[in-house]
Amino acid sequence: MSEGYESRTAGSRRLFERAKKVLAGGVNHNARFYEPYPIFVSKAKGQHIWDEDGNRYTDYWMGHMALILGHSPEVVVDALRRQIPDGTHYGMGSKLSIELGEEIQKDVPCAEAMRFCNTGAEATMYLVRLARGFTGKRVIIKMAGGWHGYNTELNKGVHRPFDRTESAGILEEEQSFVKNVRFNDLGAAEAEVKRSRGDVAAIFLEPVLGAGGCIPAEKGYLKGLGELADRHGILLAFDEIITGFRVSLGGAQEWYGVTPDLATFGKVAGGGLPLGLVCGREEIMSLADPTRKEKFVSIGGGTFSENPLTMVAGLATLRYLRKNAKVVYPSLARMGEGVRKGIDGEFADRGVEAHTAGLGSLFLTHFGSAPVNAEQAALEGKETKQKYALGLMTRGIFMLPGHPSGVSTTHTARDVQELVARSGEFADSLSRNGKRL
Ligand SMILES: Cc1ncc(COP(=O)(O)O)c(C=O)c1O
Incomplete structure (x- = not known):
């Protein structure tokens, strides 16, 4: 599943090797490490980030969800x-x-x-x-x-x-x-x-x-x-x-x-x-x-x-x-709801049990039934969460594997549609590989 990821991100792989020689474990925040190696960002603007290989991603991690107005508003x-x-x-x-x-x-x-x-x-x-x-x-x-x-x-x-x-x-x-x-x-x-x-x-x-x-x-x-x-x-x-x-x-x-x-x-x-x-x-x-x-x-x-x-x-x-509160918050909530419902619908259509949790602009997809606490959230689907995030990265969308994501004011209804559609493609790839969850 990570082959597509690795073939697009050779520059990030090289930087990670270099980073490991100077930064303990190659990162400065443990959450930023994920298998096989993280991408390294060279530029960010609005809802987009670019990695060292020149790939553009629609970013939903948004600087640990700090960037409600997008990158460099x-x-x-x-x-x-x-x-x-x-x-x-x-x-x-x-x-x-x-x-x-x-x-x-x-x-x-x-x-x-x-x-x-x-x-x-x-x-x-x-x-x-x-x-x-x-x-x-x-x-x-x-x-x-x-x-x-x-x-x-x-x-x-x-x-x-x-x-x-x-x-x-x-x-x-x-x-x-x-x-x-x-x-x-x-x-x-x-x-x-x-x-x-x-x-x-x-x-x-x-x-x-x-x-x-x-x-x-x-x-x-x-x-x-x-x-x-x-x-x-x-x-x-x-x-x-x-x-x-x-x-x-x-x-x-x-x-x-x-x-x-x-x-x-x-x-x-x-x-x-x-x-x-x-x-x-x-x-x-x-x-x-x-x-x-x-x-x-x-x-x-x-x-x-x-x-x-x-x-x-x-x-x-x-x-x-x-x-702009009267416009911003309803719009963020609408997009968040669109993401949650849309992603769950794509997985449900392919017979995969998934539940996207969250509130307002926040969301995170769980594979398994809807969790109401961390114990339930940790029960199953960790591996699929990782594959899902890498699968989206190969399709030009960035979410930090296993972590919550957030929509910003720079995201558009089209971005949401794109995320939902790419999630559907990932769900297809799961069924093609005969994965039962
Ligand atoms: C709920 C919550 N509390 C505290 C922190 C810690 O904040 P910082 O990373 O700025 O130290 C975070 C960071 O992600 C957080 O999500």
């Missing part, structure tokens, strides 16, 4: 052009971070106050610290399959069997107060709250479980978690690093109508430049005030935090999204 490029001569890095406060903060406050229900950093992993680390500092409790309940970046404590139970550390070098003690529970299962969260006997600081989850399968929270689940949290003096916290400014302007919290106490954002909010942020109720966030004498929570390092380039890129993106 004019509004962001113009903002960066204007900012660069005035400084690429201040290491001091500027009006820009206030403006971006105010923009976020307008849209995100829980964002009474916030702090900017450079990555999502930092933001989730800060969130854990704030939750513990505020409540004086230790346990963080997260979801099996929940990915919160390379945060030492939370890097647990992301992959099967969903109950242990993801990495050698992390001590068991460092993760002993992090508990994984099944997503979309209120009873599982209730049982963990009971087991932890009054020591739970926060229930922290992605409203759409991302790396765990692109699975949306079921109706009533987030509200139920909020009520559970309230009953026990626990904070409800959302990781909106994927969903923020993507499923709606105010994120998944607005879409579901459930306001958490704390939340993390990144990706879209940085307009394609590095950003993480933690935000929440003023009462909690005020613990980060450096003039505080008691209960001071030390968050907010980062040489490059509130970097002016990120601030202007984020501002340009969020202002564009607000101005």
Whole structure:
């Protein structure tokens, strides 16, 4: 199945060999490695990327789903052009971070106050610290399959069997107060709250479980978690690093109508430049005030935090999204729905059981029945997911194998039709090879 891929990508193969001699394992993010070797990008614009062999792809990975306006949108490029001569890095406060903060406050229900950093992993680390500092409790309940970046404590139970550390070098003690529970299962969260006997600081989850399968929270689940949290003096916290400014302007919290106490954002909010942020109720966030004498929570390092380039890129993106929200979000949702229904229809027509999960512009095709949690998503079809992604790459479409994808404002109805048609061709090739799933 990878022959077609390899014959088109000899230049990427050569670069990967070279990369392995200088970069550990040849990559700078583990998710970017896939068999037999990843393509190397030479250029990107709009909904397209080009690899080192000159192949053009319609891109649905979109920079880890950070690029809601596509690659190098004019509004962001113009903002960066204007900012660069005035400084690429201040290491001091500027009006820009206030403006971006105010923009976020307008849209995100829980964002009474916030702090900017450079990555999502930092933001989730800060969130854990704030939750513990505020409540004086230790346990963080997260979801099996929940990915919160390379945060030492939370890097647990992301992959099967969903109950242990993801990495050698992390001590068991460092993760002993992090508990994984099944997503979309209120009873599982209730049982963990009971087991932890009054020591739970926060229930922290992605409203759409991302790396765990692109699975949306079921109706009533987030509200139920909020009520559970309230009953026990626990904070409800959302990781909106994927969903923020993507499923709606105010994120998944607005879409579901459930306001958490704390939340993390990144990706879209940085307009394609590095950003993480933690935000929440003023009462909690005020613990980060450096003039505080008691209960001071030390968050907010980062040489490059509130970097002016990120601030202007984020501002340009969020202002564009607000101005065009009435068109952008329904259009993204329509395209996302078209992708999900279209792909599933193509596979169903060929007798292949497939289910494309997601919400709004987000999607990921599973081979097997529709999963409602990461355990189910991991049960079957991993190999087919890999083949499907490679099969699409040979047909000029890029998705990172096994990871969620996202439509951007630069994708068109024609791109969607193309993706659906190419998925059909892949389904045909499966039947031709006599594959039973
Ligand atoms: C839900 C979620 N949280 C946190 C992170 C980590 O963000 P970063 O890669 O910027 O550290 C990611 C990254 O993919 C994510 O999807």
